[in-house]
Amino acid sequence: MTVQQPIAVIGGGSFGTAIANLLAENGQAVHLWMRDPEQAEAIRSNRENPRYLKGVRILDGVQPTSDLPATLAACELVFVALPSSALRQALQPVCEALTGKMLVSTTKGIEAQSFKLMSQILEEIAPDARIGVLSGPNLAREVAEHALTASVIASEDEALCRKVQETLHGRTFRVYASRDRFGVELGGALKNVYAIMSGMAAALGMGENTKSMLITRALAEMTRFAVNLGANPMTFLGLAGVGDLIVTCSSPKSRNYQVGHALGEGLSLENAVGRIGEVAEGVNTIKVLKAKADELQVYMPLVTGLHAILFEGRTLEQVIEALMSGEPKTDVDFISASGF
Ligand SMILES: NC(=O)c1ccc[n+]([C@@H]2O[C@H](COP(=O)([O-])OP(=O)(O)OC[C@H]3O[C@@H](n4cnc5c(N)ncnc54)[C@H](O)[C@@H]3O)[C@@H](O)[C@H]2O)c1
Ligand SMILES: O=P(O)(O)OC[C@H](O)CO
Structure with missing residues (x-):
């Protein structure tokens, strides 16, 4: 019997929480990383993220954590849902742990000094990682409340696109693939x-x-x-x-x-x-x-x-x-x- 690997979601705000719940709904074990241990503990006990998604029950398959190295060590597929102002600062210190991972940015911003998109930053800090972007008309609350929704996974890495489609595509969330990572990411920003x-x-x-x-x-x-x-x-x-x-x-x-x-x-x-x-x-x-x-x-x-x-x-x-x-x-x- 093959043991299923957990999936990481980095960022415990509205979109990270919504994506984590979608993955759990599809039977995936999810490590939802957030920087604040108290917030992680409160979500673990109460199964709710009241600051960002009040009233949405966080499924049992989602394990909130504030241990980033352990999260990255356990997971091959990693969704990044941090604000653009925090992404480099949060992930640079753990760049070695990103080697070989599938990193999917959901962040819709542009770095101030460099004009880099977030997947370009990921590529820079983790040159051996496999990179994708998830973007589309995806209001977090509607995703979490099961409004019928579609999104795009964009990467030249077709196996990565398939993996994201397999794990995220579900009853209320359709995932289309694209090879145009730059265009998809720029549109979102x-x-x-x-x-x-x-x-x-x-x-x-x-x-x-x-x-x-x-x-x-x-x-x-x-x-x-x-x-x-x-x-x-x-x-x-x-x-x-x-x-x-x-x-x-x-x-x-x-x-x-x-x-x-x-x-x-x-x-x-x-x-x-x-x-x-x-x-x-x-x-x-x-x-x-x-x-x-x-x-x-x-x-x-x-x-x-x-x-x-x-x-x-x-x-x-x-x-x-x-x-x-x-x-x-x-x-x-x-x-x-x-x-x-
Ligand atoms: N909310 C949506 O509907 C939605 C949908 C698609 C994409 N996005 C994109 O996802 C990204 C995140 O947005 P969100 O809506 O989840 O934001 P949010 O404001 O709901 O939450 C931001 C989260 O990031 C955390 N954070 C802030 N600075 C941090 C740092 N330095 N280190 C670690 N964590 C930090 C906060 O504690 C919070 O948990 C944005 O780029 C946004 O454009 C959001
Ligand atoms: O709430 P906003 O303005 O960050 O938009 C959320 C998503 O990007 C909509 O797709």
Whole structure:
């Protein structure tokens, strides 16, 4: 009889907890690592993670732990669900234990100084690991509450994709495979910025035409940027592109949308972020994205406008005026520019 190896989930926030529960539901033994031993003990006793997923029962197959070396020693497949600001800092000290592992990043952010995506950081600190990215329209609470959901595992390592599909694909969670790790990961990071804008638009009572214009032009803008970096624009028509953009830009359950909504209500950025109390990756992404767009000379009026509101003291009215009076451009320009 073969003994099944446990699977590690690194990060005890909303998404780590939701993924751990999905794996356990499929009969996998899961080690859910979090840095705080008291939180691990409380979850072990109460079978609930009240700070991040209140009311969701954590299945018996999930073993909360704060022992990272032991977790990595026991598991070959490792899902990483840390905020982008913490990933390098948390995993660099244990980089030797990552050798040969299958590391799947679920983190949707970009490193500030280097403009590296999280799987690129994993590759850097663990060059002998096998790397993948899981991304798509996956609000953690909906995943945990069994809303019918689809996601994408992206890697050039087909065996890794199959392994993730086998372990994660279930009754309410479909997992599609892609070979475009870069495009899938970039889509997940970029959409957070536009979700902040959509939250603002909702708070200001803007119309449905406006919301649709925002989402569609956001797709054009993020794809134009991605194509400039060499990504395949077709990936942006999939779950990890337009799929994730739609859910994050239209759901009040998205933390990025919530930050935008709070800003639209008149809160300062600091108070808006504080009110949410969870990770909203778009706040950091907007800074690095604006700098990179300037460096590459990519036309990104929405990013420029949001950056001006958040960090350059411009009012929303000034930015809307500038956006609406800009010269009209060609629709779907990013496809023809890419040569596809
Ligand atoms: N929540 C979602 O719906 C969702 C869905 C898909 C992807 N993601 C992505 O997953 C990543 C994590 O998001 P989340 O929603 O789970 O965040 P969260 O705010 O719910 O939880 C963050 C967790 O990380 C822990 N943490 C913070 N700093 C740490 C450090 N230095 N070392 C160890 N642990 C640390 C916190 O204690 C907490 O447990 C983000 O990049 C997010 O974009 C989230
Ligand atoms: O809550 P958000 O804004 O971090 O979005 C969560 C997921 O990325 C949606 O797919």
